Amino acid sequence: PMSIAEEKRRVAYINEMIESGHAAQLVAEGEKYHADQLSSIAQTICANPNVRVVLISGPSSSGKTSTSHRLCLELLAQGKQPVALSLDNWYVDGSLTPLDENGKKDYESVYAIDLNQFEIDLKALIAGKEIALPTFNFAEEKREYQGETLSIEGDAILVIEGIHALNPILTEHIDHNCKFKIFAAPMSPVSLDGQTWIPTWVHRLLRRMSRDLRTRGKSPQQTIASWAAVREGELKWIEPFREEADALFDTSMTYELPAIRYTVETALQTVPASSEEYQVAYQLLYYLSFFEGLSASFIPRTSILREFIGGSQFNVG
Numbered sequence: 001p002m003s004i005a006e007e008k009r010r011v012a013y014i015n016e017m018i019e020s021g022h023a024a025q026l027v028a029e030g031e032k033y034h035a036d037q038l039s040s041i042a043q044t045i046c047a048n049p050n051v052r053v054v055l056i057s058g059p060s061s062s063g064k065t066s067t068s069h070r071l072c073l074e075l076l077a078q079g080k081q082p083v084a085l086s087l088d089n090w091y092v093d094g095s096l097t098p099l100d101e102n103g104k105k106d107y108e109s110v111y112a113i114d115l116n117q118f119e120i121d122l123k124a125l126i127a128g129k130e131i132a133l134p135t136f137n138f139a140e141e142k143r144e145y146q147g148e149t150l151s152i153e154g155d156a157i158l159v160i161e162g163i164h165a166l167n168p169i170l171t172e173h174i175d176h177n178c179k180f181k182i183f184a185a186p187m188s189p190v191s192l193d194g195q196t197w198i199p200t201w202v203h204r205l206l207r208r209m210s211r212d213l214r215t216r217g218k219s220p221q222q223t224i225a226s227w228a229a230v231r232e233g234e235l236k237w238i239e240p241f242r243e244e245a246d247a248l249f250d251t252s253m254t255y256e257l258p259a260i261r262y263t264v265e266t267a268l269q270t271v272p273a274s275s276e277e278y279q280v281a282y283q284l285l286y287y288l289s290f291f292e293g294l295s296a297s298f299i300p301r302t303s304i305l306r307e308f309i310g311g312s313q314f315n316v317g
Contacts, residue, residue: 010190010191011190011191011192011193011290011291014026014254014255014257014258014291014292015258015291015292018258018292018293018294019292023255023294023295023298024298026254026255026294026298027255027294027298027299027300027303029254030253030254030255030256031253031300031302031303033250033253033254034070034251034253034304035070035074037249037250038067038070038071038074038249039074041071041074041182041247041249042071042074042075042077042078042080043078044180044246044247045075045080045157045180046075046078046079046080048180049155050177050178051157051178051179051180052126052155052156052157052158052178052179053122053126053157053158053160053171053174053178053179053180054071054082054157054158054159054160054179054180054181054182055160055161055165055166055170055171055179055180055181055182056068056071056159056160056161056162056165056181056182056183056184056249057161057162057163057164057165057166057167057181057182057183057184057238057241057245058163058183058184058185058238058251059163059185059204059234059238059239060163060204060208060230060234061203061204061205061207061208061211061308062184062185062186062204062251063184063207063251063304063305063307063308064161064162064163064184065086065161065307065314065316066302066303066304066306066307066312066314066316067161067182067184067249067251067304068084068086068159068160068161069084069314069315069316070302070304070314071159071182072084072159073302075157075159080155080156080157081152081153081154081155081156081157082156082157082158082159083150083152083156083157083158083159084159084160084161085158085159085160085161086160086161086162087113087118087160087161087162087163087164087165087170088136088162089133089134089135089136089143090113090114090117090118090121090134090136090143091107091112091113091114091136091143092111092112092113092114092143093141093142093143094140094141094142095141097109097112097141098111098112106233107233108163108229108230108232108233108234108236108237109233109237110164110167110169110170110237113162113164113170114143115169115170117134118170119171119173119174122158122171122174123173123174125150125151125152125158126158126174126178128151128152128153129151130149130150130151131149131150131151132145132148132149133145133148133149133150135148163234163237163238164237164238165181166181166183166238166241166242166244166245167237167241168241168244180246180247181244181245181246181247182245182246182247182248182249183241183242183244183245183247183248183249184248184249184251185200185204185249185250185251186200186203186204186250186251186252187200187248187250187251187252188200188250188252190257192287192290198257198287200252201231202284202287203252203256203257203260205223205224205227205280205284206257206260206264206284206288207260207305207307207308208223208227208230208308209223209224209264209267209268210260210263210264210308210309211307211308211309213263213264213267214263214308214309214310215310219267219270219271220264220267220268220270220271220277220281221270221271221272221275221277221281224271224277224280224281225276225277227280251304253303253304253305255294255298255299256305257287257288257290257291258291258292258293258294259293259294259296259298259299259305259309260288260305260308260309261288261291261292261293261294262293262294262295262296263296263309264288265285265288265293268281268284268285268288269285296309296310296311299311301313302314
């Protein structure tokens with residue numbers, strides 16, 4: 001753990017690197033932190049020849065999809081044949097989505113996944129059989145089959161990501177010895193002065209806000225308004241299974257808040273002072289005000305942050 005003095009210097013160091021023209025070095029340090037973690041996790045997986053399925057879970061906007069692709073690169077470098085899959089493709093059709101206590105569709109529920117079909121497909125893949133690979137049309141809320149198939153051979157490893165990946169019910173009939181579970185999330189809160197901390201949920205909310213602005217046309221006010229329900233779902237369906245993980249992956253980035261400030265600050269300032277969301281918006285702007293903005297031009301296309309600000313080389317939606 002850093003001392004209070006070191007924490008006080010942390011924000012100053014970040015801003016100094018940006019202001020002095022060393023932003024590229026700052027970003028490289030953050031990316032190395034991720035690369036070192038993923039390399040170590042990949043080594044652990046490769047050391048166990050029984051592992052055929054890697055399951056990656058974590059709360060909203062943790063960077064699970066990018067994590068799965070980057071882990072695949074590490075596994076490739078260590079001689080394995082990984083295949084990345086998303087649990088989202090096994091969502092049930094919208095008409096079958098379970099309802100919450102308020103009668104609204106509960107997309108956070110594990111039962112929003114077609115558990116039976118997923119188990120059938122997973123068992124078939126492990127057995128070396130070919131499956132029809134589904135995709136999920138979120139606009140139409142329907143699972144679709146467009147002729148794509150998948151089979152794996154030899155010691156190939158399935159890398160499956162999704163919010164419910166660590167829930168035991170998802171793979172309860174799959175041999176425990178062939179599974180490796182990873183919990184991915186920002187885990188390193190930033191201290192502004194050694195006493196005032198920026199909690200990691202702030203990182204995730206700002207990431208989600210950036211992605212919502214870019215891909216869904218949702219305003220920061222709308223993202224903030226839905227956040228309480230997202231957090232409620234996480235506490236019910238995701239956090240309880242963190243202890244199931246064989247490895248933890250900290251997706252925090254030293255340069256993250258400067259980069260996010262560059263993408264969301266102006267939009268955040270449009271949240272009306274009279275709205276219920278204003279207090280959270282004000283808090284977010286306060287946190288961001290401590291950091292210099294960092295242009296996306298410094299951020300590599302393989303960065304997990306690209307999942308949220310755009311420009312990723314991976315297919316991350």
